[in-house]
Amino acid sequence: MPSAFINPDLRFNSYGTYLRRRFGCRVSKVNVDGGFTCPNRDGSRGTGGCIYCDNSSFSPSGTQAIVPIEEQMAAGMAYHRTRLGSEKFLVYFQKFTNTYGPVEKLADLYRRALAHPDVLGISVGTRPDALSDGSIELLQELARDHYVCVELGLQSRDDQVLNRINRGHTFQEYLQAVHRLAGRGLELCTHLIYGFPGESRAEFVKGARLFSELPIGCLKLHQLHVVQGTRLAELYRQGAFAPIALEEYVGTVCDFLEELSPSISIQRLYGSAPVEIRVAPNWDLKNNQMWYAVVNELKRRGSWQGCRFDGVPRAANGEW
Numbered sequence: 001m002p003s004a005f006i007n008p009d010l011r012f013n014s015y016g017t018y019l020r021r022r023f024g025c026r027v028s029k030v031n032v033d034g035g036f037t038c039p040n041r042d043g044s045r046g047t048g049g050c051i052y053c054d055n056s057s058f059s060p061s062g063t064q065a066i067v068p069i070e071e072q073m074a075a076g077m078a079y080h081r082t083r084l085g086s087e088k089f090l091v092y093f094q095k096f097t098n099t100y101g102p103v104e105k106l107a108d109l110y111r112r113a114l115a116h117p118d119v120l121g122i123s124v125g126t127r128p129d130a131l132s133d134g135s136i137e138l139l140q141e142l143a144r145d146h147y148v149c150v151e152l153g154l155q156s157r158d159d160q161v162l163n164r165i166n167r168g169h170t171f172q173e174y175l176q177a178v179h180r181l182a183g184r185g186l187e188l189c190t191h192l193i194y195g196f197p198g199e200s201r202a203e204f205v206k207g208a209r210l211f212s213e214l215p216i217g218c219l220k221l222h223q224l225h226v227v228q229g230t231r232l233a234e235l236y237r238q239g240a241f242a243p244i245a246l247e248e249y250v251g252t253v254c255d256f257l258e259e260l261s262p263s264i265s266i267q268r269l270y271g272s273a274p275v276e277i278r279v280a281p282n283w284d285l286k287n288n289q290m291w292y293a294v295v296n297e298l299k300r301r302g303s304w305q306g307c308r309f310d311g312v313p314r315a316a317n318g319e320w
C-alpha cells in the first residue's frame with residue numbers, strides 16, 4: 001500500500017502536496033534574480049559554465065537583478081495569486097549561484113525576501129562548492145523562524161560525467177555539502193539530470209537508493225535538453241550528442257521513483273525551456289502533458305513512489 005506521503009491521484013509525493021500539508025494552504029514559488037554570478041563561469045572554479053547551461057532557459061524573463069527584489073516578488077506573487085489562487089509564497093533565488101557572495105549581501109537579500117508578510121520562506125539554488133561557513137550559519141539562523149530550502153545542483157553521481165559536462169565539482173563535494181548542511185533545520189533539495197551520454201539507465205536508477213539514505217527532503221529531476229548558445233548545442237549540431245526519447249525518460253523516471261523513499265518530495269519531474277531557444281529534444285508536450293506522462297505510466301504499471309523501497313522513510317523535513 002502507498003505510504004501516507006504519497007498523493008494517491010499522482011502516485012508520488014509531490015512537493016505541491018507536501019507544501020499544502022505543511023503550511024495548510026496553497027503555496028507558490030516566486031523566482032527572483034539576486035544579481036549573482038557563478039564560480040563555474042567567473043574563473044574561480046571554472047570558465048564557460050556547465051555545457052548545457054544557459055540561465056535564460058530556467059529563469060523567467062521577468063526577473064532581472066537591476067529590479068529590486070521587492071518589485072520582482074510583487075510581480076511574481078500577483079501572477080500566482082491570479083493564476084493559481086496561491087495565498088502564501090516561497091521566494092526562489094534561482095539564477096546562477098545564490099550563496100556565492102559576501103554574507104552581508106546574502107543576509108540583505110534573504111531578509112528582504114522574508115520581510116513580506118505573505119512569504120513563508122526562501123529557496124536558495126546553489127552549488128556544493130559555493131557554501132562558506134558564514135553562508136551556512138546565516139541559512140541556519142533564518143531557518144529558526146522560516147522555511148529555508150537549499151537546492152544543491154548535482155546533476156550526476158558519476159565524476160566522469162561531471163567532468164565531461166564541465167560541472168567543476170565532484171560527487172564527493174556534493175556529499176560533503178549535504179553533511180555540512182544537515183541537522184540545521186534546513187530543507188535540502190538535490191537537482192538531477194537524466195540523459196548524459198555515458199550514464200546508463202541502471203546507474204541513474206541506482207541513485208534513488210542512495211538519495212533515500214541522505215538527509216534530503218526533496219528532489220528535482222529533468223531530462224538533459226539542449227538550448228541555443230550552449231556548448232551542448234554545438235555538440236548536438238556536430239552529431240556528438242543525441243537526446244533521449246520521451247519513452248526512455250518517462251520509463252526511467254518511473255523506475256527511479258519506485259526505488260525512492262516515499263518521504264522525499266518531488267519538486268520537478270521534467271525540464272522545459274522556452275520554445276524560442278529550445279533545440280532538442282522536441283517532445284512537443286505541454287508541461288501538464290509531461291507531468292501526466294509520468295503519472296499515467298505509474299498507473300499503467302500499478303506502481304507508485306517507494307513501492308520498491310524497503311528502507312525507513314525519514315520525516316518530511318529530511319531530518320530523522
Ligand code: SF4
Pocket residue numbers: 038039040041048049050053054055095096097127153167
Ligand atoms: S553551476 Fe549552474 S549557473 Fe553555474 S554554469 Fe553550471 S548550470 Fe550554470
